[in-house]
Amino acid sequence: MSLVQMWFLFMLLVQVIHFLGTWKLYKKAGRKPWEALVPIYNAIVLMKIINRPWWWTFLLFVPIVNLLMFPVIWVETIRSFGKNSTLDTVLVIVTLGLYIYYVNYALDVKYIEDRSLKPGTEVGEWISSILFAIIAATMVHTYFIQPFTIPTSSLEKTLLIGDFLFVSKVHYGARTPITTVAAPMVHDSLPIVKSASYLKKPQLPYFRLPGIEDIERNDIVVFNWPTDTLKTMWGDNSGEFTYKPIDKKTNYVKRCVGLPGDSLEVKGGFVYINGKKNKLPSRAKIQFFYNVELNPNGNIPNDILQNVREGRRLSNTKLLLNLTLADAARLKNSPGVKSITRQVQPEGKYDKNIFPHSPDFPFNNDNLGPIYIPEAGKTVKLDTRVLPLYKEIIELYENNELVVEADKIFINGEEVDSYTFKQNYFWMMGDNRDNSLDARAWGYVPFDHIVGKPVFVWMSWDANGKGINKIRWERMFTTVHGEGKPVSYFYYFLSALLVYIAVRKYLKKKKANQ
Template identity: 70%
Template sequence: MTMIQWFIFFLIIQVIHFLGTWKLYIKAGRKAWEAIVPVYNAIVLMKIINRPKWWVILLFIPIINLLMFPVIWIETIRSFGKNSRLDTVLVVLTLGFYIYVVNYVYDVTYVEDRSLKSRSELGEWISSIVFAIVAATLVHTYIMQPYTIPTSSLEKSLLIGDFLFVSKFHYGARVPMTVVAAPMVHDSLPLTKLRSYLKKPQLPYFRIPGFEKIKRNEIVVFNWPVDTVRFFFDKSNIHIDKPIDKKSNYVKRCVGIPGDSLEIKDGYIYINGKQTVLPDRAKTQYLHKVVTNGQLSATLLNRYNVTEGSFYGDYYMLNLTDENAAKLKNNPLVKSITKQITPSGNYNKAVFPHSPLYPWSGDNFGPIYIPEAGKTVELNSKSLPFYKRIIEVYENNNLTVNGNEIFINGKLATTYTFKQDYYWMMGDNRHNSEDARYWGYVPFDHVVGKPVFIWFSWDTNGQGIANKIRWERVFTTVHGSGKPVSYLYYFLGALALWFVYSFFRKRKKEEG
């Protein structure tokens, strides 16, 4: 839906609200016209139902408002004496239209000083649960979201089984575009595998201003731009059209930012002609063919920090950093080590931009330009493979090609100006990462947030509970330099102090 369509929809809602409540406003001692003035009518309604004015803000926050509307409906009818369980069920099941019956059919009286306390323990319990969900959804959607690392594409920096907190406010929280969706879940409902959202209506893209921009080589969580799968690991059910904010969540390192020229030479990234220097925590890995005199023990492989590899009888294929490959080469059991780099000029059709005009591979790639909002590029048959998806899909234009002529929205085009920023996201595990080399640019409207904290880490291959928990990774930061430091004991100390403080505060209050 466009902004104009949403504005019209908003006005219709105001009319519906007015027609269903104007008599109730009068019975509460207000004026009938107060029920139709946008925003002001919500403020007045909060006074009528004896609830704080800041609740109005919650009514205009996407996703949160879906949780608040039933609460407001129930509070409204209870303010006019309709307190039975049947009344509550009816107002919820009719999506609030039961208020029309209360407004026009019943001769109700406004209860000005009604008690806000629930009449039963069940009601109190439900009320607490509802507002806990509202608070948690608010934090999850606009402040901080939990996230689990499912693959090894950022191995060494982030491990499979790391549980992260992803900040929404660093780059600016993206207002959910999918209006009707279950709170605190992504694209499917737990256990049922049912879709957790309705595709329509959709809000226009909007992002609350952040306090920093994405920096080169930062780790970023984003929605996979070319996602058409039903579930993250299920590639059998494809060609699913998903809203942007319900596409699968990916986490990669942003190796190129808007305006950069990026090239990959023999597996190494070059930005604007210079080889990029990754943070010291980033450990870039490549597949190596390791020919040996026999099998290498698990203890030896652990010594070289090998977490991925296969044995083929007379040689291994191991994922190694350059540093570990050099160390392993000196082992007397090793005959030779060869990094598996695809030479320049070997065309891989799976590699972006998927055109024989550019015979590139995942190891020798580019150079390419990373689009920047407001910048203009020439548009022709050679440049179109890079920008075709941007023009058609990410920036919603109608593009047609007739011979050597390119038409955008029916007009001949020789240049194109980008509407938003784009980024180049790659995994540190170079030969085991499905990243931008295979599907291209990531638009800024697909960016979810910045991972900032590892609050838990679980190793499924560990022996015993104690070894399955990676204690050294619990409560560590994602970014930064040097060896990660765990803040677990600081957290536990602060928690203990809080419990002691709460205990003595409660005791003092009881004595007083």
């Protein structure tokens, strides 16, 4: 049975359950019993019965949000027929709405047409406010803006460990949730208890709303880690691995250096696209590890040392430092430095940890390719030698059955010598080239794994700072993309917030005096 057929039967079952549990209540509210059976229309009629706006119907069909709305509708339904005690509320929620069957068949209830919609107690009003705040926040989080924290130094200098970002879902198109039963506004695991925050089934087919722009070369992008099989984002040391839905794979942030259709090569740690060296934005600062040997009593200049966030001393005169190209060039001419040598793996040295993890492709962290980045609708020749480059795409990302027998390749039972890609793929890398787990380790990122585009840093926390200096004030409300030094819009935001508060107070006072 296909996924579409399964969802059709599931939705049909939901409609039958709703009809059987509410048709008498519809009749008591002055409606026709058949109105409880017609999909979507029955929800619109129900909103009229419970005296709530028609657009609540829309919220019932929004994944994740509907999990919050269903209990609200259950409670509102029984309260519209006089069952508004605390026990009634608890029973309808605990029974997942099935308490309505008892009200529908066993009780002689009357419809309250003009009931008050205001909660009867302060606690009820407090709970109602929190619930709808969560619903609104979930809508924003899922379809518009998602908060994200920078956990690693892979984009050091552009994004720092401790940066808190707002990631736009609008730019590349919001992806509707694939997992339908999940805790709102958390990713794949619940804080503290560290258990999965979702059920693997049922799932919705992948769907993405139209975006306002395409991914451009050198964009910083948030995406789901394609090869993630850890149980939770908190990590799992049991050695067990598990299947994870696309939207629950761990969130990563990297720079997109390769686009669909590109021929990409890494030479000496630098990226080349279609034979030309990739030119990065001015804010991007490529970093590499260097072996530094000091002269006797020699020192690293303080202004350079302050920029070094990763490194260690190997002996009194030898250090291993992670430096930008500019700092490395300056350090080379420093009188306190005897020598400085970049750590680089030679071309042709095979590293089994580097994509595509095949001796036929002797790639390493500093020298890789050239490889083709797949584009939707394009066809490549396929044989057993090039298969490692596309094996994960064919099997895992595009859901085909792949079998290799001798030198023959079979896809979905048919022998093939070519393959046509179903979606676009991207190549994501960190600017901190020697300290970034990126596409060099796990390959292409499918478009259906794209989450969004970071737009600005709203908060930055320096764990090594002290007191008020733990906050990097100069980074608050700075844009992520763009040329030149980031500019903080914090004081503009603060001014706008104060004006908003003042206007709200004025309007509230004016309304009270009327």
